[in-house]
Amino acid sequence: MRVDRGALNAIVLDIEGTTTPIAFVYSVLFPFARRHLREFLRDVKSRGDADAADAIVRLELEWADDVAKGNAPPPWNPAEPAGPEGAVPDADLSLAAAYVDWLMDLDRKSPALKVLQGLIWQRGYRSGELTSEIFDDVGPALERWRGAGLRVAVYSSGSVLAQLLLFGYTPAGDLTPLFSHFFDTGVGPKTSADSYRAIAAALGCATERVLFVSDVVKELEAARDAGCRTALAVRSGNPPQPHFARGEAIRSFDEIDIT
Secondary structure, eight states, rough: OOOOOOOEEEEOOOTTTTTTTTHHHIIIIHHHHHHHHHHHHHHHHHOOHHHHHHHHEEEHHHHOOOOOOOTOOOOOOOOOOOOTTTTHHHHHHHHHHHHHHHHHTTTTOOHHHHHHHHHHHHHHHTTTOOOOOOOTTTHHHHHHHHTOOEEEEEEOSSOOOHHHHHSSSBBBOOOOGGGSSSEOOGGGGTOOOOHHHHHHHHSSSSSGGGEEEEEEEHHHHHHHHHHHHHEEETTOOOOOOOOOOSSEEEGGGGGGGGG
């Protein structure tokens, strides 16, 4: 697709299926988080990790909402709240783990779950157990777009921490300096046009001067409704998508020609 540089200020990228193979997320990252979950929660108890304890408190609130909606989550009746130092009661740990497993089975886009996963992955990246995977065309494209004076951002359902880790620990090195902004669902759902309006405002430009690239048509439709330009990422391993009549499809970032 050809894009007039004079009509564009920023490119916003999805991650899963766009910059990163879906298989890496589902076959590497998610199993790693599940495998290390209980060990991580035990360490939260012993170390008093405030960020993780806060995520667990928010998970409890989500659990209560699931109960109220009749979604039948696993039982969770903590005996006491997290302590002031961020300590988590022993009784909470196995209950929290069961609920987290349930959320992951559902592939729920839970903000608290995403924070917890990011903290677990952080350990894996720092220890060398994890190295992220991105498509070969991503790094050169980021360099090219930044060289053309464009702002490049990420918008993913994964937490900002998870985004920073994924682009910070690539085989090509730390790519995070090539991005100007990282957005998660704190700005809103990815299927809401208002989310893309908020992102454009944070980037300091009109929505029509933003190109959003994703592998999910529903997200692209929302971005289009907000006035953004859009491109459907058709990568190897991506599931089939409904026909996308309001934008172009690309198989590589090399096909985005900024002139």
